[in-house]
Amino acid sequence: MAEDNTPAAPPARKGKLKLILLLLLVIILAVGLSVVGTMWFMGGGLPGFSDDGTSAEEEVASVFEPSVYLDIEKALVTTIQAQGGRQRYAQVHLSLEANSEQALAAAELHRPLIRSQLVSLLGNSDFMELQTPQGRAALAENMLQTVNQVLEEEGEAPLKRVLFRNFVVQ
Structure with a gap:
């Protein structure tokens, strides 16, 4: 087989x-x-x-556009009235936030006018309110409205936010 x-x-x-x-x-x-x-x-x-x-x-x-920032180099310094007529000291370092370089260039151009308006606004603030986070947030919003009002009067684009880099009241 x-x-x-x-x-x-x-x-x-x-x-x-x-x-x-x-x-x-x-x-x-x-x-x-x-x-x-x-x-x-x-x-x-x-x-x-x-x-x-x-x-x-x-x-x-x-849709996304990154923000651009401008630091206000010199601090805003002024005195504010506290209860009882006592003078208090306020010092604020700011940065401005915008959507475009052109808006920041306009803010830089009109910086003396903006600075003057912001110092006046800070000087008219209430000391006790500035000691709270809500008071500081309200101040930032009022500062933004003031800056945008100045820029609008000059025919420029508005800013996005006012940021506090340092905030001292005493």
């Missing part, structure tokens, strides 16, 4: 490995589709895309 010289059948391992990889791929695909489907039906849309089909990165890049 003749011997069969045909090679032995490949081990069953290769078949099982292919089956495991295929099953793993199907599971990953199913999980991914379920997440995207859930987001779609919950109203979030597809991740990374807005309703008009543009990507979120493109949308943010077209």
